[in-house]
Amino acid sequence: MTNALEEAISDFGRHLRAERDVSPHTMRAYLGDLRALVAYAAGVGVTEPAGIDVSLLRAWLAHQHALGRSRATLARRTAAARAFTRHLHRRGLLQDDPGLLLGTPKRHRDLPDVLSQDDAARLLDKMDVQGPVGLRDLAVLELLYGTGVRVSELCGLDIDDLDTGRGTVRVHGKGNRERIVPVGEPAARAIQDWLRAGRPELATENSGPALFLGTRGGRLHPTSARRIVHARIAEVGDMPDLSPHGLRHSAATHLLEGGADLRSVQEILGHASLQTTQIYTHVSAERLKQVHRQAHPRGTHPA
Template structure:
């Protein structure tokens, strides 16, 4: 990549990691998007970022559409470059943001997939065995469904993050944000059984404080959790593969269907914005319509 790219982006990536506390994955996505834009600048023989105009930004947007790039990808790239220029303005490198008024295409939002209550019961039936892995899988399933935490947050849980007396988890979320999430009696019983009768035996001579471990006793990874969940899906004879966030979506949907308010669900999920939680209202509306059609004499 050009010297121009390295000169301008080194401090920006440091800003994202240190000040914004963005994850490594997020920073990599920003890097990829900015590299793509700098390549475009080279093609257009634009020597410096201060030479980029609103017309340049419009031309770049046109190029993305010509490549038949997905709307979500186009929107992400424009957002990344806009944020980069916002940083450059703060550092007084440029005087204006040429991407400020560029229209970001709205992506088509897909409704999140979730399990119906009958499917959840069927899924839990697959982890009723007395063997070490079934005991672990039961605890894993109870925590994911009972708290709605992300798979990555589940993998990162330590023994010290559990307060068994209060039934509360300390969850280390995205961007270094922490939150407390309660868990119910089913999860409490499953986790206690796992810690007392499975975890130490799986770990053998290994020594670490992570709550969930793989069959070798090492800390479980997000990929490992996905593998376990897909195995349970096959065992339960449910259709399709499980999405990493499917139990999280199920948690939110079932909470709202049973009368929980939106703000509470937002806090439990760790959503920074209420708009992220509002996508579940589409599902709950379908649930209300289904219930109405089945139970109202004039439906």
């Protein structure tokens, strides 16, 4: 039997779809988190929205921590609980908003694995580009590394999103935010080779305007793009096995190492917050420390 809290979650889901314009991934994550909250609340006898208070929320989050949930998961579940209690308060189902009293677990930000600039050049310069699949794969990796776009953004590109005259690509990012990203000459050349001699070989009447195609002629799927990246890196060998997101990390790191300012990198990557981009300053700092440690006679650093 559905309790009042479960009904409130369904209402919250409708609110997210209609008013918040959140991504399907975020909505699934939030609703999954809140179902875990409802299950915990039912276990302690709370089935009504009015029973949600800060003590219950803190106990639930402590229980999640005891289960070994990561800091990132705890941070997201805290955000989901806050959004939910704010919604309940606005609907008049809670007199006060207990989510305002929750602290935010600090996320532990591991430094992402990245390619060195030499490895990136070796990967792209030594790739086997025979046949339409080879031309496609080179264009995919050149664009991922050359622009730092997300794999979902790359797979969503249409041919008309490219402006070869201006050397840019129009990218549709998270939350339907659109941005214009510069495309360097190597990536532009690889894309033109793919469009000229590769795409026509794979295209079918159902291909539509998709820039990148799978072997059956449909729009390239992010899962297939991930497989392409892993396989092509493995072919070259002797470098980190990165995902498309690793190429995005590499692009951002190399931009900063080349002197780009943080705001420009934020715009290129499509980060809503500069705080998200700042992790790459730590990556560059670690690289500088490594160079200093290896090259300077007094280059030892504290751990």
